[in-house]
Amino acid sequence: MMLPGDPVAAPWPREQAPTTLAQIVAAFAVHGALIVSTRVGDDVEARTIVHLDGDVTTMISPTCLSESGPKELLRRHEAAMRNVGALLRNGAASATIRTTLVAAVVVVTSTIVDLVVGHSRAHVLAVLGSVTSVSVLAVSAMWKLSVWILMRRARREIVRLRGVASSM
């Protein structure tokens, strides 16, 4: 697997599209981006890159747009992207279950702390309500931060494994 810091650039595999949520997470963790690539021949390609921050860039070879161009490639690429879109949507749903469990633990703990220090439940609700807008941003930022940490860890691990392999 290639890292952004690798010295030599290598060609992409012929076709590339994650088919499971695990592959999506791995792509973000290692490359900081998710790549969907559809190709016909050597220089006819459609490639879409989803960046860690949610921005998306799609690149199309000019040949794909010519009158006799391979329209089938565009159709296949669109289908591949819709599959990834569905995986992301379903992934959010399954991640929600895990987050719900974590959130339950956090809420129970913080409620106990508040009651112990003498605040009423009404006070806790008021505080939660007033900080909601800030928290929405904070929670999403924490989610991104955790992906960022995962990405760094994966990169370090690969660098370490490469070091081990080269010393063998």
Next chain:
Amino acid sequence: MARFADRFGDIVRGLISLEVNTIIKNGMSATRMGAPDAALSEIAARYATWLQSNGCVCDVVPDPVTPRYLDTLAAKAEQVKATHLDSADSEEVAIMATRIARSARHLSTLFDKLTKTDPEPSELVQLRKIWELGTERVVMQTVLWIDGDATQRIHPAYADQAHQQLLAIHSASVTMSLNYWKSLGDLIVSVFSTAWEKLTTK
């Protein structure tokens, strides 16, 4: 601590908008982004080529490329923009020259982090975006803001029936970007609905 605050700020700023670009690009099949210094050299070479094709005299790209050279490219791009103000292609030239000036300056400031230390993933993401875009024309662009506003730009040459498939792909890109954003939203809703449930059913 200040470094963490900066990084945290970067992440929060990244959430405010989503940008979806569709570009037409030649010869991408055989390449992928290599090491940061190689990517910087490629970017500098592409910028220099574009500037030369628009009447600018540029020095040969040094090996390795330097921050000073990137600053020079930025200054030359500003010159090109100024000299094409009254020409027929002024709008296209201005867009590209502005992109080159901004990106070259930005890369110049990030240069040491990208080449001399272990770069942060967010810096590599910025480098990758600039490398991908190069000097290619963006034919379709959608920008979505967190408050629900959306801006869409389509190059007139690609807005006809003949490019319907391209529009469909751009639309799929927007959907994919939104799904990624939605995955964040679902997590947030989940956290707060659970919190609310636990507090009110006590």
